[in-house]
Amino acid sequence: MAVNGAVTWLRRTEEIDGYDLSASDSEEVHVLAVDDSLVDRKVIERLLKITSCKVTAVDSGRRALQFLGLDEEKEANGFDGLKVDLIITDYCMPGMTGYELMKKVKESSAFREIPVVIMSSENVVARIDRCLEEGAEDFIVKPVKLSDVKRIIDYMATYFREGEERRGGINKRKIRDEGDDRSSSSPLSTLWSSSSSSSLPTAPCSPSTLDSPTRSLKMTCFEEHIFTDKN
């Protein structure tokens, strides 16, 4: 198989095996958690570890950008085993809000594909709308519970595979057809396939428009506000 000379080992494996191993060379989802509260960081870290994620917890938007390599105005070539699969951030933080962090991530060509979830103690519809419109995958009202995190991670597993399909041509078919031995969560994939043919409402807020059934369930509370003419 022709391989670009400059690729890393991870990339080579990626092309050979047909699936992306860049989630720090394991199947674990790597989550970057951002929260200025020490208590909340501890809790979210535990919640994510229980759902079998790798976690990097930072206390500010600035540090999050530094971690991603975005802070110094240079695009990071983040494939050193620390690829971030999901960013989960508090909204209200001193300095840079979670919303501002998300905007910066979405503006970056290297990281705009990373799903961002926002958490907030304030259940303000206008705020939720704004976040979702700007590209947040989901919005969690604090205090965060295990069921919230499970829902996000389950949805991520689907999104992650869908992301693979979008990113690679041949890979796409390979993953689908072979049933992807990475995903032992086949019930999840059947769930996804069946939902795409159902008439569940689509989320206009993100370009990927993934019809995750769990997401749609969450969305129904805010349906009227979210179904704008955008997208």
Added chain:
Amino acid sequence: MDLVQLQRQLVDYKTSLYNEGFLDEQFTQLQELQDENNPDFVVEVVSLFFEDSERLLNELTKALEQQSVDFKRVDAHVHQLKGSSSSIGAQRVQKVCIAFRNYCEEQNIEGCVKCLQQVRHEYSLVKTKLESMFQLQQQILSAGGSIPM
């Protein structure tokens, strides 16, 4: 006191904390995150809460003592305290914080001072109760028993 009695005492004590509104379901959530591999999780989170709260209460006291009170700053501290108390299920502390924030918005200094007193009081109550609860748990563990949930 034998093990069974200790365990019963713990259950009763916990139940009373919930009934009296000191703790809410978020505390239960935290307990569910604890396991044999992370046996001190709840104590660790609660300890962080204690440290954080003490810092915030000091900041609040200083801020409200100023000649010209910066209500935005006061509100920011209360917001943090509200957040962390909510995250561990310290319901009564959280409730006072909500009232506190309203006074900040109104720039009502008397209201704020009152709320600070109240929140200090509620905080010290929940701290004492949680510490008693942890002590009881420790006694049970030392006696070779397990913590009833």
